[in-house]
Amino acid sequence: EIVLTQSPGTLSLSPGERATLSCRASQSVSRNYLAWYQHKPGQAPRLLIYGASNRATGIPDRFSGSGSGTDFILTISRLEPEDFALYYCQQYGSSPRTFGQGTKVEIK
């Protein structure tokens, strides 16, 4: 199975700053089938990005995804207070679907 490694584990930033989250795969992700999710405690995870760079319905354009092959990036251009949360990547190019261990974006 494909192992996804996210970095950094924790990102300490201030509102208004830019966040760059990395997701590296142990092998190439077929057709760049890579998704990103936001997860806040006690809430359902929310799909942000699919297909590496496609924003899901209703996701603000400050969220963007990029990358291909084994290296993928989630960028939050200007952090809003509600963006401080956990973020996970997930590949669905091969079975079983696998997730990264997550990056926590916290308020500095």
Added chain:
Amino acid sequence: QVQLQESGPGLVKPSETLSLTCSVSGGSISSYYWSWIRQSPGKGLEWIGCIYYTGTTNYNPSLQSRVTISVDTSKTHFSLKLTSVTAADTAVYYCAGGPGINWYFDLWGRGTLVTVSS
């Protein structure tokens, strides 16, 4: 909009069977592929398995021997059974939905904590 709600016992004894149900409201159960996903304490998310309303299933090989996922289309819910549980099965269990049998998940429940302990 479609909403998912997990339900089931929060405590299961070792060697017994964990059983959870996910209720689907606000939409048709035939519109998505339905999955169970879990997150053990201090660990990442793990996809358990998936089912379509036709009954077609796909399981994670790591759990396949112990997992059964079923769907009840008349009652708009789907279920998870995990047999012979151990402490390693203690986790928050999520139900989720996506547009394909091996796809991303654009619907999630809030999750339910299941603890395996005597």
